[in-house]
Amino acid sequence: MKPLNPYQVAAWKVVRHPFRFFLDPQVRGRENVLKAADLIRETGAGMVILANHVSALDPFFICAAMPFAPLREMGAITFLAKKQLFDKPFKRLVMEKLGAVDVRQRSALKRVIGQIRSGDVVFLFPEGRVSPDGTMGEDQGALRFFAKYTSFVALPVLIQGIYGGFRREWKPVLARRRRFHVHFGEPVWIERGCHGSLDAMDMIRRVTDAPWETPRLRRAA
Numbered sequence: 047m048k049p050l051n052p053y054q055v056a057a058w059k060v061v062r063h064p065f066r067f068f069l070d071p072q073v074r075g076r077e078n079v080l081k082a083a084d085l086i087r088e089t090g091a092g093m094v095i096l097a098n099h100v101s102a103l104d105p106f107f108i109c110a111a112m113p114f115a116p117l118r119e120m121g122a123i124t125f126l127a128k129k130q131l132f133d134k135p136f137k138r139l140v141m142e143k144l145g146a147v148d149v150r151q152r153s154a155l156k157r158v159i160g161q162i163r164s165g166d167v168v169f170l171f172p173e174g175r176v177s178p179d180g181t182m183g184e185d186q187g188a189l190r191f192f193a194k195y196t197s198f199v200a201l202p203v204l205i206q207g208i209y210g211g212f213r214r215e216w217k218p219v220l221a222r223r224r225r226f227h228v229h230f231g232e233p234v235w236i237e238r239g240c241h242g243s244l245d246a247m248d249m250i251r252r253v254t255d256a257p258w259e260t261p262r263l264r265r266a267a
Contacts, residue, residue, distance in 0.1 A: 047092075047121040047122075047164065047165030047166065048121060048122040048164070048165075048166060049089075049118060049121065049122065049169040050117070050118050050122055050123065051061060051120075051122060051145075051192075053143040053144055054122065054145060055118070055155035057106060057109075058110065058114065058117070058145055059220070060229060061106045061109070062110040062190075062223040065106075065107060065110040065111075065226070066110070066152075067140060068083045068219050068220060068222055068224075069107070069207065069208075069219065069224060069225065069226035070109050070222070070225050070226070071107075071110075071120075071226045071228055072192040072225060072226070072227045072228070073111045073224075073227075073228045073229075073230075073252070074227075074228070074229045074230065075230030075231060076112075076116070076230060077177055078200070078201065078230040078231060078232055078233060079112050079113060079117075080113075080116055081082050081118055081232065082116075082120070082199055082201045082233035083116035083119055085094075085199045085235065086119075086120055086121070086199055087119075087167070087177050087231050088233070089197075089199065091162075091167060091196075091197055091199055092121065092161065092162035092163065092165045092166050092167065092168065092198050092199070093120060093121070093162075093166075093167045093168070093197075093198060093200070093201060093233075094162065094167075094168050094170050094189065094192060094198050094199070094200050094201070094236075095167060095169050095170065095200075095201045095203060096110065096170050096171075096172060096189065096200055096201065096202045096203065096246050096249060096250055097169070097170075097174065097202075097204070097205055097250065098171070098177065098182050098202040098203075098204060098247070098250050099108070099171035099173050099174075099175060099176050099177060100129075100177055100180065100205055100206070100207070100208045100209055101176060101178060101208050101215070102128075102176065102213075103161060104169075104205060105123070105125050105169045105233055106111070107167065107205070107226060107228070108169070108203055108228060109123070111226075111228040112230075115136060118181070121164075121165050121167050122145060122161075122165050122166045122167065122170075123166070123167045123169065124145045124146075124158060124161045124166055124167070124168045125145060125146055125152060125168065125170075126146075126147050126158065126171075127146040127147065127148065127149060129139055129148060129149065129150045131146065132146075132147075132148045132150075145164050146222045150253060153259065154159060155188070156232050157230075158194050158232065159192060159196055160223055162192060162196050162198050163196050168192075169191075170188055170189060170246070171186070172185045172186060172188060172189060172246035172247050172250070173186065173247065174186040174188075176208070177219075179209050180206065180251070182247055182251065183247070184247060185246045185247040185248070187235075187247050188246070189244050189246040190242070190244045191236075192236075192247075193219045193236050193238060193239070193244055194238070194239070195237050195238065195239055195251075197235070197236060197237050197238040198236055199233050199234070199235060199236070199238075199239065199251070200233065200234045200235075200236050200249065201231070201233050201234075202230075202231035202233065202234070202238070202246075202249040202250045202252070202253050203228065203229065203230055203231065203248055203250070203253065204227075204228075204229040204231070204251075204253040205226070205227065205228050205229075205264065206226075206227040207224050207261075208224055208229050208256070229253045230253075231249070231250075231252070231253035232240040234249070237264060264266055
């Protein structure tokens, strides 16, 4: 497991204060982040943070809503990003320093699986695109692909408050007319081989204040 790199630590510090000022985040389930950190320590496994997708800045917003101590202990962060974020040399450099992987690369998923096996944290937006109106799309199958090859901790996150991307919403955000809601669900241990039964979007939809009925998913006998 590698720790957060200096660029990721700096991004957390830079984003956190404007995030709290402009979006007045309402965060539930912080205790589940601590549970996930404990489960990572117990198993030595990596973690996949699953979230619905409302803006390109979602990884930064979710990290800003997490307590820093467990976030730092969980390992370096990796996330898949669209090709537009790599179209200029400087943008590519910044994104790579922050842990982004160009989704166009043929080796992208294999690289992410390697990061999970190494004990790192991977952000996954199962819909594969930003929702234009907050409606959750269908699972595109990346989580099942990961579970086919390795075991890991999954932390489902439901986010609400910005729809259609930050570029469309920046004016009401700067005017402080948007409130960002982050709900961390119970961490789930995903065992290698249970991929056939996984639906990442269903896991996100089930994030509520009530405890989960089936917190562990195992391979069928």
